Amino acid sequence: MSSIRIGVFDSGVGGLSVLRHMIAQLPMVQYVYLGDTARVPYGNKSAATIAHYAAQSAWFLRNNGVDMIVVACNTVSSAALDVVESVAGVPVVGMIEPAARAAIELSVTKRIGVIGTRATIESQAYELALYTHGGTGNLTVVQHACPLLVALAEEGWLAHPATYAIVEEYLQPLLQAQIDTLILGCTHFPLLADTIEHIAPVTLVDPGYWAARQVQRVLGLQARDGAMQPHAAHVEYYVTDIPSNFAAVARQFLGFDIGKVQRASLDAVVPSSLP
């Protein structure tokens, strides 16, 4: 077990899909997972409110002594990565950059789709990252906000006929634009990957996987694919609220039962200037 501690935070449970990739690739690291379940979801909120909440989460993890912070939430990564970086005091890895680079590499036709929450899509963060790394003239990027998919994933309606109907409607403009690669720009969407792939047989990019690889590069660690059972990983879990179905939803994201969950308060005032 390494002494490196990585803080991973999200608006709620969705970031567990990112944690799963990190544990799979870097099982020897210690993790501190923070989910702001008392204020979830962030996806329909304003950029200013998202930034305020993200600063509080980063401050909590900084005070917890982590060596790196992973913003395991596409909405926060889109709207407030700079705020997290200014508060963190340690290296920060977000969801956008690694996924954008991977999508450009994986796409053959350079016609790339992005789906996410309303806040993520409106921020245009993915679009900007894709054009920055891929060149404006070489890429076609088509974005679509899919807020209902978050609720469906949390309900566990992953292959319900209604889910198919909703995914079909959301993806129609992207398929009409003939994308060959689709960024799943919300941590809930990988749960729906089978349904999405059935309707849109394109290359799916799960930002959590690519963010975990980025973490590995930043820390200079060797990945150990499948070297350890994920449930045996060392993770401290913190949430701001404990709804009755947290453990069940967490199981769906991680694929194993989580142990003890602690309650975190994010009320501490974040200093306005930080080293």
Added chain:
Amino acid sequence: MSSIRIGVFDSGVGGLSVLRHMIAQLPMVQYVYLGDTARVPYGNKSAATIAHYAAQSAWFLRNNGVDMIVVACNTVSSAALDVVESVAGVPVVGMIEPAARAAIELSVTKRIGVIGTRATIESQAYELALYTHGGTGNLTVVQHACPLLVALAEEGWLAHPATYAIVEEYLQPLLQAQIDTLILGCTHFPLLADTIEHIAPVTLVDPGYWAARQVQRVLGLQARDGAMQPHAAHVEYYVTDIPSNFAAVARQFLGFDIGKVQRASLDAVVPSSLP
């Protein structure tokens, strides 16, 4: 215009469906509407967190000098009405009691269904109120949590095939129990009334309507049905966040364009003992 000011609060925009009934029945009163849009939704949160947020909203309205507080949120009414009453300092009307009494009166077979958020259903507040007023031996109450309907209503997918499929699945156990009356125990559900009625041709009880009648009785006012155009009513709107689609969603709930919306902070500490 009366000098009476009524505070109406909700976790977000849903309470506007209650405000609509209040304006229709009591157009001469002044209203202060508060939506905690920065922390919405409450429906999947714990009772303790809901109570904490509700106390902050009640405190905000009390400091705003209202003469009465209407808890225009079934989740708060279910989980924290006592907390609101202890903070309010003025009479409080919630959603549960008026709707439960109306359902008992309207039901012929005394087989009553209740749908709501997970928190509302788990609190069993409707069940308790129904049995208290209707007698345990005389009623059959069947409850079902329908969290996806909140997201569908906010997205405006009111008559989408996927919405029909989801409503159909949620209502199945209630229809099998042969209910003849259904309480729409979440402020978002009246938007879906046509779809719900199509699938379940039973008597629908909209708690907002009955709460407005209760307010009228408590204040000793005469209702003036349709005496005034609703958009001309005097309403101050406060929200804790202003997402980009707030005005559009509000229009869907109220049926008219709202004017100025002010940002409210609920950070003020609620005193632990109050007169």
